[in-house]
Amino acid sequence: MQSSFQKHTSKIEQNALEEITKVRNLLQKDGYIVDEPTKKQYNYEININVGKDKLKFLVYFGKKGIKSVLQGNINSVLYKKLDSLINSKLNFHSEEITEPESYIGSDESGKGDFFGPLVVAAFAFDSGVRENLSDLNIKDSKELSDDEIRKISLSIKKRFPDRISVIEIQPKRYNELYESFKNLNSILIWAHAKAIEELQKKFGYTELVIDKFCSEDLIRTELTKKINNFNLLLTEKAERFKGVAVASIIARERILNWFETKSRQLKVDIPLGASENVNNVASHIKNKFGSDFLSELIKLHFKNYGNIKE
Template identity: 35%
Template sequence: MVTAGVIVDPEAVPLLQSFGVDDSKKIADAKIPGLAAEIKKICYGKYKVLHLKPVKYNEPYEKFQSQGKNLNSILSWAHSSVIEKLVEIQSVKLVVVDKFANENLIENRLKKLDSTIQLVIVPKAEQNIAVAAASILARDAFLRWHNEVKMEHGIEFPKGASTLVIKAGRAFVKANGAQGLREVSKLHFKTAEDIQLAERK
């Protein structure tokens, strides 16, 4: 899981727009590294990326789950952590976050940090240039990790959820054991469950 945030000053907006910064879901993966590099230059020192690789993600998720919490809780925690780090870098008046189910944690932590900051939580927040830039940095971190895993294990892991992913996952389990899935996948996702189920048959 990757969560990112970017502080975008007014003068940086036209520069980011000139490079075609947009929602990462609308951009081909091949273009992501170059755009991420430009964002880091334009917003130098004003971005944070929190990357919980699967082995690190599964631990807190299991802890949250044991406390009766769910995925939204860990998403809220991750967003709050990134926002807090950014506010330490530079005071801001507005924070824009993409909407998901449980936003109370973000609101409460932000109020404790600085009650004057306006928090805007909206669906499809990537329409905001700062959120779009953050989505590109997050995608870039994921793609770099994805490539590292492929190089380390010699297995092409398809992205997303499909029969191809399950096939690659089964090959990985055969080579590394079921416990090895903790290093490359979110165990609570249905795809990971399907891989383990298929392996037991």
């Protein structure tokens, strides 16, 4: 006879299967090649193939319910298109959470790019700021064009220079930190906490909103070292809150500026992401300027670097 826990677990797994089946049907209807859902220990997953581009959609199930994740190159056109399609047509894992009146929101950019820095930005948001942002198209930076990001970011920086905190970790420093921490999430936790701390000292806001990227306990532990009193909201798709969306735009603009500047300096079009084209450009830079020069432009723990060395 099944226990109530077993029944609950079976129901959650069934919900996960139904969710991923909906996504598969949606994608197939739009002409994408999608394989049958595969069950793993803690999730169901499907592979999505479009030419050489491959993405994976996973739905995890556990005691707290289900969670869906789209995996792949977040900077690719395919990723942005499918992410927008899935979230516009299907309202998955949405949480009925009210946006705080006053809070500090943070987000990062650059973690999926072989070239360039890792940038974490935080923004102090309140009702007064909301009114002064109403004329701007504030949304998740992944839903905006590069030109829109630059234009909106410029307006934000002019209006609220004191409400922005940015931690920009250049590749050389990033590689040193990775060598020390041995983990990307540890670097992100440190950077988010540092960016938030700066604004918390200025404004005293106790509500913090961060786009979820790892365990809540790990982030809380780091924040506690820097801030005495806070309420943390760690949630997926946190860019639905204006303060986090602003942070995502600020962070992304820093990344775009780095790529534009370095491309101009080196007279090489340095691409975003971690594709085969990125490897080709990295090899070109290595051959022209040397391995030491290249190592100060890239994240050495990426698999791309191993391919280049070979």
